[in-house]
Amino acid sequence: MSFVAAIGRTVLGFLAAIGRVSLFAWATLTHILRPPFYPREFGLALLNIGWLSLPVVGLTAIFTGGALALQIYAGGARFNAEAVVPQIVAIGMVRELGPVLVGLMIAARVTSSIAAEIATMKVTEQIDALVTLSTHPMKYLTAPRVLAATLVVPLLVGVGDIIGIFGGYAVATGTLGFNAAAYIQNTVDFLQLRDITSSLAKGAVFGCLAALMGCYFGMNSGRGAQGVGRATKGSVEAAAVLILAANFVLTGVFFSL
Amino acid sequence: MITLDNVHKSFGDNHVLRGVDLHVARGTSMVIIGGSGTGKSITIKTVLGLVTPDQGTITVDGQDVTKTGDRDAFLARFGMLFQGAALFDSLPVWQNVAFRLLRGSLAKPRDEARHIAIEKLRRVGLTPDVADRLPAELSGGMQKRVGLARAIAAEPEIIFFDEPTTGLDPIMAGVINDLIREIVTEMGATTMTITHDMTSVRSIADTVAMLHGGKIRWTGPVSDMDSAGDPYVDQFIHGRATGPIEAVR
Numbered sequence: 057m058s059f060v061a062a063i064g065r066t067v068l069g070f071l072a073a074i075g076r077v078s079l080f081a082w083a084t085l086t087h088i089l090r091p092p093f094y095p096r097e098f099g100l101a102l103l104n105i106g107w108l109s110l111p112v113v114g115l116t117a118i119f120t121g122g123a124l125a126l127q128i129y130a131g132g133a134r135f136n137a138e139a140v141v142p143q144i145v146a147i148g149m150v151r152e153l154g155p156v157l158v159g160l161m162i163a164a165r166v167t168s169s170i171a172a173e174i175a176t177m178k179v180t181e182q183i184d185a186l187v188t189l190s191t192h193p194m195k196y197l198t199a200p201r202v203l204a205a206t207l208v209v210p211l212l213v214g215v216g217d218i219i220g221i222f223g224g225y226a227v228a229t230g231t232l233g234f235n236a237a238a239y240i241q242n243t244v245d246f247l248q249l250r251d252i253t254s255s256l257a258k259g260a261v262f263g264c265l266a267a268l269m270g271c272y273f274g275m276n277s278g279r280g281a282q283g284v285g286r287a288t289k290g291s292v293e294a295a296a297v298l299i300l301a302a303n304f305v306l307t308g309v310f311f312s313l
Numbered sequence: 314m315i316t317l318d319n320v321h322k323s324f325g326d327n328h329v330l331r332g333v334d335l336h337v338a339r340g341t342s343m344v345i346i347g348g349s350g351t352g353k354s355i356t357i358k359t360v361l362g363l364v365t366p367d368q369g370t371i372t373v374d375g376q377d378v379t380k381t382g383d384r385d386a387f388l389a390r391f392g393m394l395f396q397g398a399a400l401f402d403s404l405p406v407w408q409n410v411a412f413r414l415l416r417g418s419l420a421k422p423r424d425e426a427r428h429i430a431i432e433k434l435r436r437v438g439l440t441p442d443v444a445d446r447l448p449a450e451l452s453g454g455m456q457k458r459v460g461l462a463r464a465i466a467a468e469p470e471i472i473f474f475d476e477p478t479t480g481l482d483p484i485m486a487g488v489i490n491d492l493i494r495e496i497v498t499e500m501g502a503t504t505m506t507i508t509h510d511m512t513s514v515r516s517i518a519d520t521v522a523m524l525h526g527g528k529i530r531w532t533g534p535v536s537d538m539d540s541a542g543d544p545y546v547d548q549f550i551h552g553r554a555t556g557p558i559e560a561v562r
Contacts, residue, residue, distance in 0.1 A: 092417065179399075184363050185399035189463075191345045191389040 076260050080272050087111065087199040087210055094200055100127045101204035104165050110213055112165060116157050117149070117216040117249055121223025124148055140244035141234065145224030151311075154217040156303050159262030163295035167270040170201055170290035174274025175284040183275070198271040202264060207256060209263025210256040230249070254310040262299045269295040314339040314504050315360060315471070320369035321527075322355055322507060329355050330366070331527030337505060339518075342497055344506045344514050344535075347524035353507040354396075356524065357473050360505070361391060363486060373471070385418050392469035392502075396476040398460035400448035407444035409435060410462045419467050433462040437492055454485040460491070465496055472497070474506040478513050490516035511550055514538070523549060525558065 079308045122146050178184050180264055183193045221243060228234040273291035277283045315337040322330040329352040337343040345353050358364040360371055362378055371378045373390070381387035400409045410430035414421045421429070431441045437458040457477065464472055477493060478486035492515050495503050497517075506517055508536055509533045512520060515535065522532040523546050538550060548556030 094416070122348045180397055181395045181399040182401055184358070185393070185395055185401070187363055188361055188391060188393045189386060189413045190419075191412075 059137060059250050065303040070149030074274075078270075080275075081268055083194055084198050084268065084271070087195040088203050092193075092195065094196055096201040097156050097196060098204055101201045102208055104169075105162070105201070105263070106208035109165055110215065112161050113158050113212050113216045114219050115268050116161055117154065117220035118223035118226075120134045120153055120157055121145060121220035121225075124220070125152065125224035125232065129228070138232075141224065141228050141232065142239045143246040145228075146243045146247050146311050147251060149220035149224070149309040150217045150247060150255045152303075152307070154220055155213045155255050155258035155262060157300070158209065158213045158259065159266065159299040159303070160213070160296055161299025162170060162205070162263060162266045163269075163292055166205065167266045167291050167295040168288050169185060170202055170267060171274040171277075172284055172288045173250060175277030175287040178275065179284060181278060193275070198268075198275070202267040202273060205263035205267035206260050207263075209266070210259035211264075213255055214252075250310065254306070257310075258292055258296075258303060258306050261285055265298045265302060266295045269298065314372075315505070316372045316375060317356070317360070318370045320356070320366045321358060322352070322359060322364060322523065326412075330359075331528070332369070333524070333529055335522055335529055337503060339503050340501050341519040342494075342504045342506065342517055342523060343520050344508060344518035345386050345524055346508065346511075346514060347530075348549070351524045353524055354475055357393075357468065357475060357505060357507060360395070361388070361473070369391060386487070389413070389419055389467065390470045392464035392467065392471070393473040394457070394460045394477055396479055398448070398456040398502050400456055400459055400463070403446050404453070404505055405445050405447055406434070406459050407431065409448065409459060410444075412463060414416075415469045425554055429466060431461070433466050434459070437462045437520070438488065444509075454481050454488070457481065457485075458487055458492070461492060461496070465500065468500060470502060472500075472502050472504045472533065474504065474508075476508055476510075477506065478508065478510045483512075486510065486512065487499075487516075493517050511552075514550075514557050520559045 125141050127143045128144045129138050132140055174183075177197075186193050186196060225236070225239050225243075228239055229236045269291045273287040273294065275286035314334075317333050317335040320330050320333040333341075333352075333356055335356070336532070345356060347353050355364055359366050360373070360378060360477075362381075362384070363380065368388070378387070399512045400406075401412070407427055407430040409414065410433050411426040413419050414426035414429060415423065430554070431444055434441065439458055439462070441457065441529070443451070443459075445456065448459065450458065459479075462475075474493060476488050481489065493506070494517055499545060508514060508517075518535040520532065521535050521538050523530045523543075525545050531541050533541060539545065541547065544557050548558050
C-alpha cells in the first residue's frame with residue numbers, strides 16, 4: 057500500500073505543481089497587461105536577455121552549423137547525396153537546432169540568472185521591501201522579464217539561424233569544395249516561409265518559458281544559500297525540459313498538420 | 314491607531330502567534346521585545362499585509378488591513394527599515410532612497426526625487442557623494458542609514474523598524490538609535506520597533522510590549538519596564554540564562 061500511496065503522492069504533487077505554475081503564468085499575463093508599467097525594467101531585461109546573449113548564441117550557432125555541414129557531407133557521401141548539404145543545414149538549423157539550442161542557451165544563461173537574482177532578493181527581504189514601497193513584485197520583476205524574453209528570444213533565434221547557416225556555408229565552401237553562390241541560392245530556394253515562422257514562434261514560446269521558470273523558482277525560493285541554489289538548479293531543469301517538450305509539441309503542430 | 318485583536322498565525326505545525334492583542338497610539342513609539350523566533354517580525358508583517366493572519370483582526374485607524382481597497386494608497390502610509398536594510402543592489406543609493414518617489418502614486422520628477430533623496434541621506438548623516446554608489450560598496454552601518462533614509466523618504470505616518478541595530482558596533486548602534494528617536498520626534502510618526510537590544514529599547518521606546526509564547530506577555534510604558542514585576546520581562550531585560558524563559562528553544 058505504501059508503494060501505491062507514494063505514487064499517488066507523486067502524481068498529486070506533480071498536478072499541484074502544474075496548477076501553481078499555471079496560476080503564476082496567468083498572474084504574470086495579467087500584470088503584463090495592466091498598468092503601472094516599468095519601462096526601465098523592461099529595457100534592462102531586453103538588454104540582458106537579448107543583446108548580452110548574442111555572443112553565446114552566435115558562437116553556439118556557428119559551431120553547430122559547421123559541424124552539421126561536416127556530418128551531412130559525411131553521411132550523404134554514403135549514398136552519393138553530398139550535394140544536399142545546403143538544404144539540410146538550412147532546414148536543420150531553422151526548424152530545429154536554431155530554436156532549440158538558443159532556447160537551451162537562454163535557459164542556461166538567463167533562467168539561472170533570473171532565478172538566482174530573484175531568489176537572493178527574496179532571501180534578503182528585498183521582495184518584502186518592494187511590497188512596502190507600494191510596488192507589486194510580479195509587476196516589477198516578473199512581467200518585464202517574461203515580456204522581454206518572449207519578444208527578444210525570437211530575434212535571437214533568427215540571428216542564430218542565420219549564423220548557423222553561415223557556419224555551414226563557411227565549412228562547405230571553405231573545406232568541402234561547394235560553390236559559394238550556388239550554396240546561398242540552394243539555401244534560399246529550399247527554405248519556406250513556414251520554416252522561418254515556426255522557428256520564430258518556437259523562439260517566442262521558449263523565451264517565455266525560460267523567463268517564467270526563472271521568475272517562478274526565484275519567487276518560490278527557500279531560505280538561505282541552499283534555497284537560492286535549489287531555486288537556480290530547479291529553474292534550469294524545468295526550463296530545459298519544458299523547452300524540449302514544447303519543441304516536440306510545436307514541431308507536431310507546425311509540420312504534421 | 315494600530316490595533317491587533319486576537320491575531321493568530323501558524324506555519325504548518327508551528328503556531329507562531331496565538332492571540333496577539335496590541336494597541337499602538339498615534340504618535341507613539343512602541344517597541345516589541347522577545348526572544349528569537351517568538352513572532353515579532355511576523356507581527357509587523359501581518360500589519361503590512363505581507364503575511365495574512367489565520368484569525369483575528371488588525372486595524373489601522375479603524376480600517377481592517379486585509380480589506381483595504383487601494384493597496385497602493387494604504388502602503389504609502391508606511392515606511393519600513395528592514396533588519397538587513399534590504400536595499401536593491403541593482404540600484405544606486407539615491408534611487409533606493411527615492412524608490413517610492415520615482416514611481417506609483419507618489420511619483421515626482423526625477424530631479425526633485427534625487428534632491429529629496431540627497432536631503433534624506435544628509436538627514437541620516439551621509440554625504441551626497443554616497444548617492445551614486447551601489448549598496449554593496451557601503452559598510453553595514455551606512456547601509457542601515459540608507460535603509461532609514463528610504464523608510465522616511467516619503468514622510469510616512471507609520472514607520473516600522475526591524476532590529477535596527479543588529480550587527481552594528483555599539484557606537485553605530487547608538488547613532489542609529491539617536492537618529493530614530495530624532496526623526497520620529499520631528500515627523501510625529503507612529504512607530505513599531507522590534508529589537509533585542511535593551512539600549513535601543515531605552516532610547517527609542519515610549520511603550521514596550523513583550524511577546525512570548527505567541528502572545529503579548531506584558532505591555533506598558535518604558536519607565537515601568539524595570540518594575541513590571543513579571544518574571545519573563547525581568548529575565549529578558551536583564552539577559553539572565555535562568556528563569557521562566559527556556560534558554561534552549
